[in-house]
Amino acid sequence: MRGQGATETIHPAISHRCPFCHADPGQPCRTRSKAGREGGKEQAHPHSRRIALTRPIAERMPAPLTDALCCECGNRRTVTSDYSRPNDPNYSFGINSHPQGWRRTQTLKCLECGTQTRHAILVAADSQWRDRDERAQRVALGEDDPNWGSEYAQQLRHAYRQMPFPRNPILRHRYYVADATKAWDEGHKTVTALCGEPDTIETDPRVARH
16 A cells, blocks of 8 residues: 555455455555445455455355444434454544543545544444443433442442533532431531532531531
């Protein structure tokens, strides 16, 4: 591939003809135009369909398609469920795995925007993982869920609070007075609220109740 240094490794998929953009063996993959024609911009990495050709024949079953929504314009497109790209800054498929808190996202070409944008990957309606991220969000915000262990729930809430989200400066949090009293007696000026957010204690909780 052009522009590669002597120490860079050429992906083994390059030795195959790309079934997506039809790049010849030895040639890099290229983007496809809105009309579906080949000959677009040279890609830094092979297409996922081309990479699949490097797998044993028994493992080359086509992955199912899934829907994705552009986070810029909301345009809907499809993508193979096993698609991925190296060093994708928008990639996130784990809970609290992305520094911006994005979940089930990755970079895809948006035909409406005309460029590569962050897309939200939609989970199929019959998938066992459907709504899992939404449930995790509720647990992170303090809701109890019998399907999540208390220790893991605390870890989830702590990790969620470390995300650089904008905070509402006038938002008030609820906490147990017993927890606040214990923290006050130990010389601490904060208490962990029910939602997991640390809240400032300005006065003795025993006095504040009266």
